[in-house]
Amino acid sequence: xxxxxxxxxxxxxxxxxxxxxxxRSVGRRRDRIDVYFDDGSMVSLxxxxxxxxxxxxxxxxxxxxxxx
Amino acid sequence: xDAAQALADLTEISSQIECAVLFTxxxxxxxxxxxxxxxxxxxxxxxxxxxxxxGSFRSEGGRVTQLEASTPDxxxxxxxxxxxxxxxxxxxxxxxxxxxxxLKSCLRSAAEAEEKPKRRRRAAPKPAQEQEEESGxxx
Numbered sequence: 001x002x003x004x005x006x007x008x009x010x011x012x013x014x015x016x017x018x019x020x021x022x023x024r025s026v027g028r029r030r031d032r033i034d035v036y037f038d039d040g041s042m043v044s045l046x047x048x049x050x051x052x053x054x055x056x057x058x059x060x061x062x063x064x065x066x067x068x
Numbered sequence: 069x070d071a072a073q074a075l076a077d078l079t080e081i082s083s084q085i086e087c088a089v090l091f092t093x094x095x096x097x098x099x100x101x102x103x104x105x106x107x108x109x110x111x112x113x114x115x116x117x118x119x120x121x122x123g124s125f126r127s128e129g130g131r132v133t134q135l136e137a138s139t140p141d142x143x144x145x146x147x148x149x150x151x152x153x154x155x156x157x158x159x160x161x162x163x164x165x166x167x168x169x170x171l172k173s174c175l176r177s178a179a180e181a182e183e184k185p186k187r188r189r190r191a192a193p194k195p196a197q198e199q200e201e202e203s204g205x206x207x
Contacts, residue, residue: 031137031138031139031140032137032138033122033135033136033137033138034135034136034137034164035122035123035125035132035135036132036133036134036135037126037130037131037132037133038130038131038132038133039130041130043122043125043126045122045125051125054121055118055121055122055137056137056139058114058117058118058121059114059118059137059139059144060139060141061114062110062111062114062115062118062144062155062157063139063141063142063144063157065107065110065111065114066086066087066102066107066111066157067086067157068104068107
């Protein structure tokens with residue numbers, strides 16, 4: 001009986017820990033820039049692309065300046 | 069309603085917006101929710117840099133009207149319309165559509181405030197004495 005309880009507690013703990021780790025890895029927000037043009041088109045620049053990597057330092061600087 | 073009032077209304081309506089700066093196409097600050105003028109000018113410079121660089125990424129050309137840059141620490145929004153622009157920062161994961169709507173409303177309010185005095189001046193009637201002089205001179 002005691003063994004069963006310990007096994008159950010271990011299973012529950014493992015399931016919760018796994019769920020938290022999965023959520024953290026999948027749910028991490030990536031840097032992104034959405035650009036809208038006057039003709040109605042939109043371009044999304046995602047972290048890792050050369051365009052986004054060029055603009056993200058400016059964005060971070062803007063956020064830092066605003067919060068100083 | 070002037071630029072300062074439009075910004076005050078914006079921050080009152082939208083709790084997601086941390087700070088906002090209104091500017092002209094030439095990069096002059098029209099109004100800001102920031103205390104520091106230097107910080108406001110730096111925000112406008114950065115916004116201009118973002119708009120210019122973002123526009124150059126598309127080979128067909130075209131004018132950038134608005135952009136949203138999101139990071140895990142917060143987001144930066146830039147909107148421009150009719151010779152004016154606004155740059156704003158928010159906390160992480162804002163309601164993007166709502167923030168854009170509020171920023172455009174703020175831009176419109178500031179633009180209307182600038183146009184109203186001009187209209188009034190044009191519509192002002194001439195003084196009676198001046199009109200009499202004009203009609204007398206013709207006769």
